[in-house]
Amino acid sequence: MDAPDCLHGFYSFMRERGIDTALFELEKIGPDTVSKMSDDDLINFGIPRFGDRVAVRSYVGSIPRPGPSGLSCHSGPSTLPSRLLDLIKDKAKDPDLRKKKLLGNKNAKKKDKSFEIGWLMNDGVKVKQVRQKNGGGTRKLKALLTTTALEVMETSIQLFFPDGYSKFGLVEQFQFSLCLYDETVIDDLTKTVCDIIQRTKINNLRLYLLSKKKPLSSSPVDEMVEDSDREDLPEIVAASTSSNAPAAPLVNEMNQTIGNSDREDPPEIVAASSNAPAGLFAEDQKDGQEKSLNELDHSGVVQFRMNSESLNSLDDTPMVQERHFNHENESPNDVYVVQDADTPTVQFRLRHQLEDTLMIESSPERTDKEMSVKLILHRGMVFEDLNEAVKVHGLECLLQQQPLHVQMLLPNGVNEAAEDTGGVLRDALSEYWETFFTKCSSDGDVRVPVLRHDMKNTWSLCACVLVLGYQSQGYLPTRLTVAFLQHCLGQCPSPKNITEAFLKMIPQDERDVLNRGDFEDEDFIDFLATHDVRKTVNEGNWCEVLHEIAHKVVIQQPAYVADVWGPILRQHLDIHPDSLQDLMNSLQPTPKNILKILVFEDDSRSKPMSDYLKRFVKHSSEERCQRFLRFCTGSDAVVCSELHVKVVDYSSEFARQPVAHTCGFLLELPNYSSYAEFSEEFSNLLKSDIWVMDIV
Structure with a gap:
């Protein structure tokens, strides 16, 4: 039941607003009852x-009522703010209340920690991340907080x-240390992961394994150099001068090799017995040994200097053993003897140090002035072999060697039976640039170089090969854009030439789209x-935009290659850009x-064949024209002023086939x-992927 004071105040509030309270008093309706009545009920009871209804409901909600414990409380909207105020007051009284609640958090009691580890390599110049x-x-690793830096x-x-080996070598070849994210080396390896975290104040810890190759002085050869004054070092034995010794090449008798740096015992360096003259080492024995040891450097070369008499006496002694590329069946530590024709020195080298060397075959019947370079190139590997030849011999040396002879090796290791007087070299140049493109x-009908990260040291060699081909055979790669070559030669190409070159580089479908000129297409x-x-x-603005696109593709993108090629081409190519x-x-x-x-030939027998050949050429595509020239001259470009055609008779139709003499620019045609018939056989011949030069 409502309290009397509460009812009296409620009725007084209603009378103040002009509401008749007689019916409320009669039915004994108080504030608690009003709070449960609907608007229709209040209207029926005279409001x-x-x-007035809103005011009555607001008044009823503000009347304090006793709570469960006897204390007065407010209902409705005033309850929630009161609770918030109580919480704020409690927090103000005890600011450490939240910290006390977090005491004993399980996350703070973890015994392990996750962290990251990387690998840094010190190459002696700078530190790089692997x-x-x-x-x-x-x-990503996970370890106990008590794990030491040494264990990490x-x-x-x-x-x-893994298994003690990486891409950079064996684990025994490196020195290791552990460093922080800023490359600060952790000197005290007894520190724990927890200590490192507390020191760096970094929750997400990142460490690095820093590796550096051990000094080369630990190898047996270097130890021999450092200890050259020791008496227990192996002697370098001079060749025997006995006349009873069998005559054999010096290299074939050398059965002692210089081992790898992992061997414990330093190997002996022995010059084997041969029929070399007594004056080969015409100096005091002891002095000769000291000189030889002092001249042994990190390149693994021992040089024996000879006087003029000894050098003259070596004319009849086989001192040079020829070697080509790809020694599959030979040990990496075989010892070779290389005789230098310019200085009186014989050098002993390890085989693996001759892998990047092109051997020079010289005829004993020629003098030094008549000696020419003969390059040994592998069919299918001409790009790599010719680059290596330029790197080893140098462009100036190859340009001075005229004629420059090339010997081709077939994939099965057999020499092509062809004597080069220009045709084999042109064939090698054509294969070189075909691989280059x-x-x-x-892509496209014409080309420009495209940058490759693994070609940084090769671009200059390509420019040298271009110069070599033009100076020796008048050959230039015809698929290179003229605008790019003009830019390399120091001339600014015209916008017309740049745009025309670009249009030849894009596919035919895109050319058709540009020709339509539909900008909404x-x-x-x-x-x-x-x-x-x-x-x-x-x-x-379409013409201007097209020129900008062409300039970007033809000039700007291969700009690095043009910067490398430019000085070489301007120095050696006597070609005016115009x-x-x-x-x-x-x-x-x-x-x-x-x-x-x-x-x-001016005869009646050649007339039909000449008509057939002219007709065949006129109906040939650019690709078939290239193959025709490659078959007849060895070059895929027109490098000769005359190509002679001769009609020959064959005894059997099975032997009938066109034969080309690439060195003499001669094409022999059967009847x-x-x-x-002519078109069928010649087309099938040009479609063949393999042509072997077998005419000497």
Whole structure:
């Protein structure tokens, strides 16, 4: 039941607002009952106005009522703010209340810690991080907080050197240390992971394994150099002068090899017995030994100097053993003897140090002035072998060696039976540039070089080969854009030449899209997006935009290659940039250029074959013209002024086939009864992937 004071105050509030309370008093309706009545009930009991009903409900909600413990409390909206105020007051009284509640948190009592470990390599110049593809990368580990830095380092070595080996060598070849994220070395390896975290104040810990190769002085050869004054070192025994010794090459008698640096006992360096003259080491024995040891450097070379009498007496002694590339069946420690023709020195080298050396074959019948370089190139590996030849001999040396002879080795290791007087070299140059355009150039009818990260030291060699081909055979790669070569020679190409070169580099479908000039075409928009065009294109600025795209592709993107090629080409190519276009046009393998150089015999028998050949050439594509020139001259460009055609008779139809003499620019054709037979056999011949030079 409502309290009397509460009812009296409630009725007084209603009378003040002009509400008749007689019915409320009669029915004994108090504040608690009103709070449960609906608006319709209040209207029926004499409160028709909405404002009066809201005021009555508000008054009822503000009346304090006794709670369960006898204390007065407020209902409705005043309850929640009161509780919040109580919480704020409690927090103000005890600011450490939250910390007390977090005491004993399980997360703070973990006994292990997750962290990351990486690999840094010190190459003696700078410290580099080893990437994942090379065996490094970031590894995530989890260890106890009591784990020491030494244990972390040992675990890291096992991760980056599985089974004691990595891409950079054996684990025994390195010195290791553990460092922080800022490359600060942790000197005290007894520190725990917890100590490192407290020192760095970094929760997400990252450590690095720092490796550095041990000094080379630990190898047996270096120990011999450092201890050259010791008496217990092995002697270098001079060759025996006994006349009863069998005559054999010095290399074949040498059965002692210099071992790897992992061997414990330093090997002996012995010059084997041979029929060498007594004056080979014409100096005091003791002095000769000291000189030989002092001259043994890190390159693994021992040099024996000879006087003039000893050098003259070696004319009949086989001192040089020829070697080509790819020694599959030979030990990496075989010892070779290399005789230098310019200085009276015989050098003993390890075989693996001759892998990047092209041997020079010299005839004993020639003098030094008549000696020419003979390059041994492998079919299918001409690009690598010719680059190595330029690197070893140098461009100036190869240009001075005229004629420059090339010996081709077939994939089965057999020499091609061809004596080179220009044809084999042209064939090698054609294969070289064919590989170049496949490996490191753009697509299209004409090409520009494309940057490759593994070609940094090769671009200059390519420029040298280009110079060598032009100076020796008048050969230039015809698929290189003239605008790019003009830029290399120091001339600014015209916008027309740049745009024309670019249009030849893109596919025919894109050329058709550009020729239509529909700026709303989806293919046209894709073309602009491919070349990163960020401006609105219309008829007024399209020519300018196209030139900018062409300049970017033809000049800007291969700018690094042009910077490397430029000095070499300007120094050695006597070609004016203005005449370069005419020169390249004359070298192009087109039917018109080929017909200009064909020379036929003046007889009636040659007339049908000449007509067949001219007809065949006129209906040839650019690719077939290239293969025709490659078959007839060894070059895929027009490098000769005349190509003679001779008609020959064969005893059997089975032996009938066209034969080309590439060195003499001569094509021998058999007699054919019809053009259909001629076209069939010549087309099948040019489609063949393998041509072997077998004419000496």
